[in-house]
Amino acid sequence: MNSILPKKSSSEYQSKMEEVILVELENHLKVSLLKGQKKIEGVNFQIDFMNEESEIYGEIYVCQFPLKSGHLRKIKSDLLKLLTIEKLSLPKKIEKYIVLTISEKDRSKLDPLTQDLVINHSIEFNLLGKKSWIFNTICIFKFNVLYIVLSDEVSVELARVRENQKDGMSN
Numbered sequence: 666m667n668s669i670l671p672k673k674s675s676s677e678y679q680s681k682m683e684e685v686i687l688v689e690l691e692n693h694l695k696v697s698l699l700k701g702q703k704k705i706e707g708v709n710f711q712i713d714f715m716n717e718e719s720e721i722y723g724e725i726y727v728c729q730f731p732l733k734s735g736h737l738r739k740i741k742s743d744l745l746k747l748l749t750i751e752k753l754s755l756p757k758k759i760e761k762y763i764v765l766t767i768s769e770k771d772r773s774k775l776d777p778l779t780q781d782l783v784i785n786h787s788i789e790f791n792l793l794g795k796k797s798w799i800f801n802t803i804c805i806f807k808f809n810v811l812y813i814v815l816s817d818e819v820s821v822e823l824a825r826v827r828e829n830q831k832d833g834m835s836n
Contacts, residue, residue, distance in 0.1 A: 678826045682727045686764065686813050687714055693783040693811070696721065705753040710746060714762075722750055723762030723809075729824065730771050730792050737799065740765075744802055751806075760809060767792065767812040768820035786810030 683700070691698050698714040698721070713725040724743035728736050740763065747761040772779065775790055784790055786803070792812070793800050803810055815823065 678823065679727045682766070682819075682823070683713060683725045686725055686727075686766070689783060689813055690714060690723075690762075690764065690811070694721065698723075703750065705750060708749075708753065710750055712750075713764075720754075720757060720759045721762065722747055722759055723764055725764045727766050727823065729820070729827075730767060732792075740793075740799060744799070744806075744808065747808070748806060761806070762809045762811060763803070764811045764813060765792070766815050766823075768815055769817050770820070772812070772814050782814045784812040784814065786812065 687698055687700070694716075696716045696719050698716055700714055701712060703710045703712055703715060703717075703722070712722055715722045724747065726736070726739060726743065732740075743763055747759075747763075751759050751761060767784070771792070772784065775792070776784070786793070786809075790812070791800065793803070793810070802808070
């Protein structure tokens with residue numbers, strides 16, 4: 666994944682990253698994906714990606730590991746959103762995805778043999794904690810968690826953008 670990303674704000678960077686990640690996801694899932702809104706029983710949901718025909722709904726989180734408490738709150742919120750969409754969609758069963766980014770360095774620490782750009786979450790490849798309720802929720806409610814590998818260059822740029830944003834907030 667090359668650095669074709671804006672240099673301004675973290676949210677602008679995140680939006681551009683999500684566009685790049687959607688292309689990777691479409692290749693991995695072999696379906697076209699759209700970002701948008703879904704209205705179910707009068708409730709509007711903003712969704713990072715979906716394919717209504719295939720019943721796929723997912724959220725993307727551009728992040729760095731280890732996750733901080735604020736990052737975990739965002740993931741918890743996304744889990745709840747996707748469970749609500751599933752409950753309101755009954756009797757249809759939907760495929761629920763949480764997509765997280767990971768640096769090449771973190772990938773190689775966990776699995777030095779894989780060169781995949783999209784990695785499925787598993788007991789062995791798990792960055793969310795094996796004893797956490799988040800991990801149990803993912804297992805019990807059959808979430809698909811994917812890690813998208815970012816190049817070292819993009820990971821450094823992401824850290825720089827986040828640091829600039831943090832500096833701007835403290836001034």
